[in-house]
Amino acid sequence: MLTFRRALVAAAFFLTLIFLTTRSSAPAASSAAVEFPKVKPGADTAKQESQSTASTGQKSSDSHAAQTSGSRGGASRQGQIPIKDMSKMTLYEKLAYQFPYDVETKFPAYIWQTWKWTPAHGQFEFREQEATWTEQHPGFTHEVITDEVAVHLLRLLYGSVPEVLEAYEALPLPVLKADFFRYLILLARGGIYSDIDTYAIRSALEWIPDSVPHSQVGLVIGIEADPDRPDWKDWYSRRIQFCQWTIQSKPGHPILREVVARITKETLKHKRAGSIKSIIDKNVIEFTGPALWTDIIFEYFNDERYFDMTHSAGVIDWKNFTGMETPRRVGDTIILPITSFSPGVQQMGAKDYDDPMAFVKHDFEGTWKPESISQGPTNPPLLTQTIPEHFASIVSKHGDRPAVISMFPPHAPPSLHSSYSSITYHSLDILSNQLAHSLRQQCNVQKGDRIAVSLGNCWEFAALHYAIFKLGAILVPLNPLFTGEQVSAALNHLEVKTMIIGAMRDRSFKPWKGSSNFGLLQSLIPDLEKEKIESEVVPTLKKVVVVENQGLHQLTEENYFPELNKLPGLVPFISLLQDGKRAKIVPDEKLRPEETINIQFTSGTTAQPKAAMLSHTGILNNGYLIADRMRLTPEDKIVCPPPLFHCFGSVLGYMATATTGAGILFPSPAFDPEASVRMALGEEWKATGLYGVSTMFGIAAGSSIPPPLMERIVKGLGLDELVICYGMTETSPVSCMTSVEDRWEKRTGSVGRAMPHTKVKIVDGGDRRKGVVKVGQRGELGTAGYLVMKGYWGSEELTKEVRVEEEDGEVWVYSGDEAVMDEEGYVEITGRIKDLIIRGGENIHPLEIESCLFGFEEVVKEVSVVGVDDHDGVYGECVVAFVVLQEGKGEDVDAIQGYVRDRLSKHLVPKYVFFVKEFPKTASGKIQKFKLREMAGKLVKELEGRS
DSSP states (O other): OOOOHHHHHHHHHHHHHHHHHHHHTTOOSSSSSSSOOOOOHHHHHHHHHHHHHHTTTOOHHHHGGGOOOOSSSOOOOSSSOOOOOOOSSSSHHHHHHHSOOOOSOOOOEEEEESSOTTSSSSTTTOOHHHHHHHHHHHHHHHEEEEEEHHHHHHHHHHTTHHHHHHHHOSSSSHHHHHHHHHHHHHHOEEEEOOOOOOOEOOOOGTTSSSSGGGOOOOEEEEEEEESSTTTTTTOOOSSSSOOOOOEOOOOOHHHHHHHHHHHHHHHHHHHHHHHGGGGGGGGHHHHTTTHHHHHHHHHHOOOTTTTOOOTOOOOOOGGGTTTTOOOOETTTTTEEOHHHTTTTTOOOOOOOOSSOOEEEEOTTTOOSSSBSSEOOOOSOOOOOOOOOHHHHHHHHHHHSSSEEEEEEEESSSSGOOOSEEEEEEHHHHHHHHHHHOOOOHHHHOOTTTTEEEEOSSSHHHHHHHHHHHHHEEEEEOOOTTTHHHHHHHHHHTTOEEEEEEEEOOOTTHHHHHHHHEEHHHHHOOOTTTTTOOOSSSSSOOOEEEOOOOOSOOOOTTOOOOTGGGTTTTEEHHHHHHOOOOOOOOSSSSSOTTTSSSEEEEOSSSSSSOEEEEEEEEHHHHHHHHHHHHHTOTTTOOOOOSSSSTIIIIIIIHHHHHTTTTEEEOOOOOOOOHHHHHHHHHHTOOOOOOOOOOOTTTTSSOOSOOOOHHHHHHHHHHEEEEEEEEOOOOOSSSSSOOOOSSSSSHHHSSSSSSEOOEEEEEEESSSSSSGGGGBBTEEEEEEEEEEOOOOOTTHHHHHHHHHHHHHTTSSEEEEEEEEEEEHHHOOOOEEEEGGGGGGTEEEEHHHHHHHHHHHHHHTTEEEEEEEEEOOTTSBBEEEEEEEEEOOOTTTOHHHHHHHHHHHSSOOGGSEEEEEEEEEOOOOTTOOBOOOHHHHHEEEEEEEHHHHO
C-alpha cells in the first residue's frame, strides 16, 4: 500500500513517466489548450455513431450531439508540447497544459481508493471490499491512499498549479477534500477511482460495450439516481444524478478539468472573502458532490467547444437518460444504467447484483432498503476498554491539555483558585485518584456500590466521575432540584449507601441564587446531630458527603444554614482532598466493559422515571462515536450548559470530549444563558463548540426540531455547523445523528441516520409483531446494538416492555416515538405515539401543527400541541395549542387559529388556544406533555363550564 515514502517514489516515477510519454508516444499541439482529435462530421462518423448506439440496444435520440467538432479539448498528434510560461495562463489552460487529454490512449491500469488507514493497518475494516478490486483486475496498480499521503502526493502532482493545492488545503471538511481528491487524481493520472466501501462485481474491462472502440472513449460514468416520482426534489439534488463513488477516466479529461477548475476558483473566492466555512451552507452535494458533477457533465454534452451541435435535435438533458437499461454513448463518454453502479437498490428500475449489467456494489450504510430498517456504518471500530482504561490512554497522550474549565469556589486547592480555572487531563487523573482513595477509606465504597451524586456542572462532579468509575462503583446522577420525596425514592430503590450533595442547590435561570439543602437532608436523616447516620427514611444510607459550594451563591438567612458543614454525621468534600494519596487505584475486582457503570433515571416525559443501567461499553462508545461524527479533536473546547446529571451532559458532553482529548467548559453550575453565551463567544476561552437543547441553542436532544426553529437558531447564532442528535436514556443515549455534510433539508427536517454500530427500524406502531413498515410509512422507532441498556434496575416487567430480544437474535429497545424513515435512511420523529390526537378516527400529529406555528415567529416564541377529550363528544378528541408569546405580543386566539387555517387542513386548526408563560419541562429541557394534557383537561372544563 502507498506509504508516505512510497508516495514520494511513486510521484517521482509519475513525473518521469509524464516526461517520457510526452516525448515519445504523445507528440501534441503547440498550444496550451491541448486539442481534441479533429474528426470531421460526415457520413462515416454518423454511421459509426449510429452503429455504436444500435449495438447497445438504444434509440438514436442521444447520438444527435455526439459528433466531435475538435475546436478544443483533445490532443493533436502533430508535434511535441514545448515548455511554456504558465504564469500568464488561466487556471483552465494550466490544467490543460499540465495534464493533456488524448482520447486514443489506453485507460491507465490504476485503481485509486482513499481511507483513514491502509489495508495493512489493524483498524482497516474494508478488506473484503478492497480485495475484490484486486481480484477483478489482475495486473492493475491498486492503491489505498491515506489523508496524509494524499496531501504529499497532490503536492507533487500539482506543484506547477499551486492554486489547486491552496484550494485543497483550504477546504474546511474532510468530505470536501475526499470529493476533490477523486477528481484531482483522475485528472492527473487517470484510471479508476472507487469509494472504499464499494465491491467490484465485474472487471472494468467489461464496462464498455464491445462494439465501442476503447480509443473513442475517455470517460465511463454511472447513473446514481433516476427518481420517477413527483417529489424527487425531496430525495435527490437533480432529476438525473450521476454517481461519484466509481469513475473511470483517461488523464486530462475536459469534464474533470472543468470540475477541478470550478472547485478551485470557488474555494479560493471564499477563502479570500474570509467565508470559507460558509461552504457548508451550499452543502457538499452542490459544492463538490453529485450535483456539481452532474451539472458539469450535462454542460459538457451541450458544449459547442467539444461537439458539433449543427445536427442536434435539442439540448441533451435528463430525458435522454431516464429509464435506460443498457449503456449509452455521448461522444467520448459512456453512460451506464443505474443497475451498473447501484444494483440491488430495489427502486428506479435498478436490477439485482447478478444482472449482467451489474458492475459495482456500493455500500449505502444501510439505506436503499424497501423496509424502514437501517444499519449504521461499522467504522470507526468499537472501543473494547473500560472507561478508566481509555481515560488512562487519553491522559498519556494529552495530559497537558485542558480537560475541564469550570468555576471554582474558595475551598478548591490553591493551585485551582480563580473565578474560572482549568484542570488538565493529568491533574484530573491525580484528583480522581485522590478522591477514589478517600471514598474507599472514609466511605467504604466498593465495586458495585451505587453512589448518588446531586450536583450541578462543576469540577467536583467531573472528577467524581472518574473516581467512582476507577473504583468500579456505579454513578447515580440525581437532579439537584429533586424533592426530598424524589431523592428518598431513588436512594431506596437503588439501596444507595453513599450520597454526595452540594450544600446549596443550583437553579437554572437564577444564577448564584440557590437555596440550602439542609431541609432536604433533614427529611432524609431526621437526626443530623448524630455522628453516625441512622435513617428510617433511607435505611441503607450510611455516608453523606457535602460539597461546599456556598461561595458560588448570594447567601441570605433564608437560603443558607451556616452549620451544615459542621454537622458530625456529614463528610466535608474538602476532607476527601486532604488525604494526600494519589496512587493509581486498583478496584476490588477486575472491571469488565459489559458491566453497569452508570444508572440514569429517565428524565421523564412520563410521570414515572425509571433507572436505566448503562455499561462501560455503552456510554464510552456512544461518546466516542458522537465525537467522531462531530469530528472533535484535542484542539476543540466545547461549552456544555446541559447538566451532567443527564445523559446529554455526561455522555454527549463529558464522554465525547474525554474520549478525544478535547476540553469541556462549564459556564455555570445550572443553566445561565448569559454565562453560556459569554463563555461561548469569549476570546479568553476560544471555544469551538456549544451544546444545548432546542430551548437553549444547540445540538438538540429529543424529538425533531421543527425546521423553522432550526433555521432561527442557525441564523440567530451563526451556528452554521449545527447538528441534531436523537436518542433516549435507554440507548446510552444517541442512536441517530445528522452531520454537517448532510443536505440542509435533512439537517433541519430529520434527526439524521443511524450511528455507527447501531441498527434502527420503524415497526408498526399499533402492533410491533407485524414487523417493519415500508419506507415512508410511520411507525414506532426501535434501536439495537452495543448501546442498548442492560435493563431497568429492579424492574424486570418494565424492562420487558421496551427491551425485547427478537427472532433475529438482536435485542431491540422501543422508544414510544412515532417516526418515519426515508430511502436514504434519514429518520424523522413525528411525535410520541401516545401523543397522537385521534379526531373523528383520523390521526393528527402534534408536530405538524407545532412546525406550522413556529413559522409564526413574530408572535409565537414556543408552542406545544396536545389532545384532550372533545367536550361535544362528536370527534373523540380535539386539538389544544399552548403558546408562549414573543415579548410584547398580546393574546389573540383568532390570530393563532387563522395562521394554521391558512396553511393546514381545517381539522388541524386548534379548537382551543391557551397562552402560558412557560411549559413544564424535564431537566433536559423536554416539554412534559402529560402535564400539559392534564392542564388542558382542566382548562377546557372551566371554559366550557362558564359557557
